[in-house]
Amino acid sequence: MSGLDRYSLILHLFSEARPVWSVTEMAEASGAPQSTAYRTVHELVRQGFLEPAADARYRLGAAFLEFDRLIRKTDPYLAAGTLLLNDVIAQARVPCLALLARLYTDRVMCVADCANAGAPVSSYERGRPMPLTRGATSKVVLAHLPARRLAKVLETEAPLADDMTLKAELRAIRKRGFCISRSEIDKDRVGIGAPIVVPEAGIVGSLSLVAFVKDLDEATERRLVLLTVSSASLLAESLLTTPQPTS
Amino acid sequence: MSGLDRYSLILHLFSEARPVWSVTEMAEASGAPQSTAYRTVHELVRQGFLEPAADARYRLGAAFLEFDRLIRKTDPYLAAGTLLLNDVIAQARVPCLALLARLYTDRVMCVADCANAGAPVSSYERGRPMPLTRGATSKVVLAHLPARRLAKVLETEAPLADDMTLKAELRAIRKRGFCISRSEIDKDRVGIGAPIVVPEAGIVGSLSLVAFVKDLDEATERRLVLLTVSSASLLAESLLTTPQPTS
DNA sequence: TTGACAATTCTCATTTTTTGAGAAAAGTAG
DNA sequence: CTACTTTTCTCAAAAAATGAGAATTGTCAA
Known part of the structure; x- marks a missing residue:
């Protein structure tokens, strides 16, 4: 094991199902000997990525809160988008959930969420990766990707049942300018997605x-x-006129 | 440079003032040669800690959103606390801001925030470290720290003007069970802080x-x-009765 | 206090990785 | 296609990680 992977491996042990780990457990799970695990954990703690919890166990640390805040504060897409979501659900006048998503390398990630009263309970929220090829949120993103980038993104996906169907669907979405999906992820739910494309900002x-x-x-x-x-x-327009240097 | 520090150094270049960096800039700022910087950035991108932005520059990546979400989902202190903050500002019946903070190793960090209408605009929000020895939020935390731990935490602080005054103040706070600060951080603001101490959960x-x-x-x-x-x-009580294994 | 016992850090010779300058390649814009 | 920038690759030298066990520190109960 080498470089960052060593640390990343440890961090990725932490999950919803298992949010605290002892050093011995991490050593076992990562296949490293105790002394190495202690050293690695020590470094992660020193940098704030891990944090000692009770009973000689560890949990994810404050560094993630800090970096997440930094992203919230400095990303114009997020800043403008978060405000906008509020307006959108206010104007929707039916119970609904509004999501802002973005393509990050090879995954569509939800970066902001906002719900009004009676909105569908959903597991989609800030920080959740979305299924890549299902649902309006993701499809509308894929549809507006340059062919080369799309191919690269789809590489990570398990080979698709019908690649041509998807391609055709994406073409149709690009033409129409939006995407509606019905009961595609959750039963009895409708998803309506519209693209936000700002090449100048890499978004x-x-x-x-x-x-x-x-x-x-x-x-x-x-x-x-x-x-x-x-x-x-x-x-999309407001991001064009925003004074960039930023994301 | 060695181990995690190498990566951490790069990540900490990113700030509110400067949220996007080219590899060349990172190389200069970190004192590493270009080829090394490219290699390091490549690794960080691969793990999602950095993300290519427009114009061959980079910004902080999606991994932080994911880990932050994981913390939100798995930390019972946060989960219970976030709900509680809503009730608190609703019952306050004056414009105010409610903050949930916690001691992380050597800093008091705001982990959740909630404001009602007309609340003071404040830079305190989730992910912001608080000044260690000023303001009700921090003082009330320090006051309830075991002596040894307090000493360790204060080490990181610049030597205090009057260590004894602080110690006496903290003793008084512990006795009273709360802390009120007036115009101590922001003029014409009052801070009211109460401790949340759950040794069983390491909080x-x-x-x-x-x-x-x-x-x-x-x-x-x-x-x-x-x-x-x-x-x-x-x-504090609800955390005692919560089925732990967790933070 | 003192004595278990567990958690953590330390040590050091060996193995493995990182380093960095320059070359090569890939990507982009004209 | 061409010039340019960005990025990856190469490889020998230098530096760092490794891991087993010893030493230390911390914890808790008597």
Whole structure:
């Protein structure tokens, strides 16, 4: 094992199911001897990536809160997007969840979320990677990727059942300018996604709404599509005029 | 340079003032040659700690969002505390900001924040380290630290003007069970802090309110102190009864 | 206090990785 | 295609990680 991987391996042991680890457990799980594990953990603690918890165990440390805050504070996409999500759910006038997502190397990641009263409970929230090829949020992102980049992103995915179907679907989405998915991830939910593409800022992302099928008659759906699409392009434009140096 | 420090050094170049860096800039700033810098950045990108941005520059990556989410999801202190903060500001009935903080090794860090309408604008928010020896939030934490741990924490601080004064103050706070600070960090603000101490979970933290001096007559202040103290002990108790294995 | 007992750090010869200058390659814009 | 920038690659020398066990520190209960 070498370089960063050594540390990354340890950090990735921590999960929802198992958020605290003793050094002995980490040593076993990572296949390293105790003394090495102690040394590695010590370094991670010194840098704030791990933190001693009770009973000689460790949990993830404060460094992640700090870096996360830094991202929240410095990313114009996030700053503008977070404000926008509030407006969007206020104007939706049906129970729904608004998500801001973005392509990070090879995954579509949710970077902000906002819900109004009665919104569908969802596991999608800031910091969750989205399924790459399912749901409006992701598809609308894939649809607006240059061919070369798309191919690279899809490499990481398990070979697709029908690559051509997806390609055609993405072409259709690009043409229409938005994507609607029905019960594609969660049953009885509709996802409406619109692209946010700002090459100048190196950003390809999406803004999407998740609502209940039962709340959407045809007129409402049309209204929400319009809301989503116009909000997304509003955000894209505002990023163009934002004084960059930044992400 | 060795081990984690090499990576940590690069990551800590990223700041509010300068959130994107080219490899050449990182090389210069860290004193490493280009080829080394490229290698290091490559590793950080591979693990998601950095992310290519426009113009051959880099920004902080998605890994921080993911680990931050993991912490939010798995830390019972945070989970219970975040809910509680909502109740607290609702019951405050004056414009104010509620903060949940915790001692992380050698810093008091804000881990959750919640504001009601008209609340003081503050730079304190999730992910911000608090000044160690000023303000109710921090003092109330220090006051409830075992002597040995306190000494260790204060080591990192620049030598204090008057160590004895602080010690006496902390003794007084411990006796009273809460701390009020007036215009100690921001002018015309009052901070009210109450300790949250759960040795079984390895947690020493605080719950605090920040309000405007002008909004607080004597009765209101007494009410808010009571609210803060009782909410804090409620949280401490709920953590005792929570099924641990966790932080 | 004192004595278990567990957790953590230290030591050091050996093995493995990192380093860095320059060359080569890949990517981009004109 | 061409010039340019960015990025990766190469390899011998230098530096750091490794790991078994010893030494130390910390904890808790009598």
